[in-house]
Amino acid sequence: MAAVTIKDVAAEAGVSIATVSNAFSGRKFVSPEVVRRVEEAARTLGYQKNIAASQLRTGRVKVVGVLVPSLADTFFAALVSDLEKLAEADGYQVLVATSGDDAAREAAQLGALLGWKPSGLIAVPCTNAIPDTLRREMVALPVVLVDRIGEEDLPVDTVVVDNHAAGREAAQHVLEKGHREILIAASVAGLRPIAERIRGITDACLAAGVAPRIVELGTDVEEGAARLGAFLAREGHPTAVIATTNVTTLATLTAFAQAGIDMPADVSLVGFDDYAWMTARRVPLSAVRQPISDIAQSAWSCLMTRIGGSADAAVRIVLDAPLQRRNSVGVSRRVLDTA
Amino acid sequence: MAAVTIKDVAAEAGVSIATVSNAFSGRKFVSPEVVRRVEEAARTLGYQKNIAASQLRTGRVKVVGVLVPSLADTFFAALVSDLEKLAEADGYQVLVATSGDDAAREAAQLGALLGWKPSGLIAVPCTNAIPDTLRREMVALPVVLVDRIGEEDLPVDTVVVDNHAAGREAAQHVLEKGHREILIAASVAGLRPIAERIRGITDACLAAGVAPRIVELGTDVEEGAARLGAFLAREGHPTAVIATTNVTTLATLTAFAQAGIDMPADVSLVGFDDYAWMTARRVPLSAVRQPISDIAQSAWSCLMTRIGGSADAAVRIVLDAPLQRRNSVGVSRRVLDTA
DNA sequence: GCGGCAAAGATAAACGTTTTACTTAAGGGT
DNA sequence: ACCCTTAAGTAAAACGTTTATCTTTGCCGC
Known part of the structure; x- marks a missing residue:
């Protein structure tokens, strides 16, 4: 019951692995007939692309980390829920981590998150101070900070409530x-x-x-x-x-x-x-x-534009919380x- | 700003990459002096192990998928929150997906989850019928089903309430x-x-x-x-x-x-x-x-014993929900x- | 003084995918 | 008839780890 790989699919379809890859990604033209055979083979074998291998090769992967203080707090649970929906719509997976309002745990969780080399990160810091791990990463990785922002003039996009x-x-x-x-x-x-x-x-x-x-x-x-x-x-x-x-x-x-x-x-x-x-x-x-869903929406679209390569100055979104x-x-x- | 790899650490510490790997994992003896140098180098360079590469090589990774109908429902949010804490304690990451009580989305999310080749899966099916994707996977992958169990005599561990x-x-x-x-x-x-x-x-x-x-x-x-x-x-x-x-x-x-x-x-x-x-x-x-935390606890320990290699008959845990x-x-x- | 052995590291292969560079065959213009 | 282009696909390298196997060095007994 060894996992079925692209190689097995290639053999089944009688083509090379490169062609299988191209058939799936559509990066290079593959004749309709071959595409059909490949898809057929993949289906019969129950092929599942190995995301780790894919990510290792390309260096990118459609996953974003979400770090919140706690999922037991309805506010954060609702936020994560909304973000998860937005992510799904854009084909992203969400990796959730909770800090439990503890700076040490936050740093550890951040490290774990970063090990996945996600395309982006949305975080609600658990304290006013941005952890060093994060601060170092912010220059390279698209990061959006939400809600608990201690300082002004951060070099990343932030979404807060007035x-x-x-x-x-x-x-x-x-x-x-x-x-x-x-x-x-x-x-x-x-x-x-x-x-x-x-x-x-x-x-x-x-x-x-x-x-x-x-x-x-x-x-x-x-x-x-x-x-x-x-x-x-x-x-x-x-x-x-x-x-x-x-x-x-x-x-x-x-x-x-x-x-x-x-x-x-x-x-x-x-x-x-x-x-x-x-x-x-x-x-x-x-x-x-x-406005939880607005917060999620704003954070998500900020992240997406950053991931899209925008190098504009950091934006600070301030939303109203009406009575x-x-x-x-x-x-x-x-x-x-x-x- | 290319990502720093084990190779960079090895160069910095003046050893081979194998030694760096061993120094971190502790699988083979590495002299204390060298371990110190490696750790030092890793710290100064800000090294983060690439989990994708690691998982590709070893085939295993400490991540479990959690699939629930919705995070907006407090019951599931609390469940995920508890699972997340248990996972963290055992060094696992949690990959969350929601089905939104929609069978098609559930199947899609399941596929996405499986692509990560997680060590296990905890799912609350959104309907009485177990999706085919899951049913196929259940033989190879440790799976625990929670709460919404339509059938008896499933070949996997289940946790339900009376x-x-x-x-x-x-x-x-x-x-x-x-x-x-x-x-x-x-x-x-x-x-x-x-x-x-x-x-x-x-x-x-x-x-x-x-x-x-x-x-x-x-x-x-x-x-x-x-x-x-x-x-x-x-x-x-x-x-x-x-x-x-x-x-x-x-x-x-x-x-x-x-x-x-x-x-x-x-x-x-x-x-x-x-x-x-x-x-x-x-x-x-x-x-x-x-008893949400008991549910989470039971599901988690079932999963851990399965991941640990247990091949015992599927267990069905029934918990009391007192008034x-x-x-x-x-x-x-x-x-x-x-x- | 030499074979042998253990200790500590190094080398290199492998994981499954993507992608660049290459091959082959067919068509097209002159 | 010749060269050039295009189409469709293949071979092979690379990503960053882990790990089995190999190398080096020092040390021991005799």
Whole structure:
């Protein structure tokens, strides 16, 4: 049961291996009759091109690496899902790796990815700092960085969301409803996108003469809920919470449920990201909607133009994350009472 | 900027390429001094082993293909996430492909996966029928089939959930609470796991002299919600709904929210799968919990023993999916009224 | 002092494909 | 009748590893 190679096909079809290769690739003209014989032979033998051999010879292969912090996070899973579809449409395979938000693992995974000599790489770095492995590779390999971009002026294409505007819009919405005691449920405040969301919220609040508080909940739902519960018990309730990721949204909701807090009657909430479960509730969540499929689309087309050989200056795509106004933000009691 | 190969490293370190290879693999003794020089050289040159070349020579490569219907479905995303972690721990890379529940795409993706000559394959078939491409490969390649298994007695290892028991348990819970008008929110009734869940529910109901109704909602949340809404408007409300997938759970909840149905006061619900968002609610969902990480773990260890060369008879692993009793199933009004 | 042996490396072949350069045969213009 | 071109296909080299086989060197016993 040795694997069937191009040689076997050639023998079966009674031609040379070069002709078989040409018949498949179409790089050189092969008479229709011979093509038919080759295809026939390949079919009967169950021939599968050995991609490793092909890639070794040509040096290129239609595979792109995708590196994300975690597939357990819906945001990244959805992103990878979209990228995978786009890749398939263009005949590319996707090699997935996850860093688990750990810089060492990220570097290791990157190395493994690079060993495949992919045509390109789409990565969501797990920290603000671009790992050295990647930085070295960026000059030769088409790379697109997404979401977690620590620095400006990177030499590669980047796709990000306008986090500052998103934060600002969320805050303004809450302020308009009369809230003055605002809590920011951040995941990890040190991460650039989170920091910008926080800054957006803070800027809007400050402009209204309000100083928001911040609590860091991490990247795990259970733990985040526990931390928020502890915070609430210790510091008292705000009238509105703005979550900065889908995980913190979930953690906040969990904490609310555990503490018997009614939303929006007791506390209002603006969530982050927009998934089906957020609307499948008695009180659908107002949330900042990250345009996941646009992000994927932008990243993919950037990558494709780079792979196509473009040497243009690095582009920085900034997408809007509009607020979806639903029912989880109520008019603050302060306003109601004065009315 | 030609890629740096083993040859360059050999030159830099002043040894032959065979020695470099041996220094890395440790297959033959190489003096510590030389190993040091080789590693040094590799580091300064930024050497990355070319996996294609390696695989071409050895015929094996540490990569396994994973084929699932969709990464947008949390269940599969979580499964892939777990598999990816297990793979990483064993030094394997994962090649992901999605079939989008389309048989033709599945066959195509399978072909693409196989071209990499992976060491193994973990697949969730998108239909009850195993595609021919796969069936042919199963004799030579270690394959583990998960979740969607149409036939018994396959010649490969399979990992499934005891869907019949899961359905039965869900139904019994609802029956115990006094419900008699039960609606099954199925995704696609033709799929084997779904069919078994339905059968489990039906068997339990029939034993209690109750005939459940069934509605098919498909695999998309929006559309499922619309279909359920229409069904409810047309046929009237049951007192309890049992959903058979996480997507139908979401669709049901969406329909409830849209129709202003209160859960559990108006209608009770047993969900399927168990995610954070199900408990992050005022009324946490009772749900059948599929043991995703156990599934992944079982599938992975099956695959590893096969890759290790085991030729034992195919094993069929059946895992329990226990019911998590929470608050979304209320005592039926019928019972309350008589009390 | 010499055969023999072990230790540490080197040489070269092989993996399956792509592709360049070559062969062969047939046709075409003058 | 001759040369030149074109068409269709073939032979062989190359890609970067791994590994079986060969070489060199030093060392041992006698």
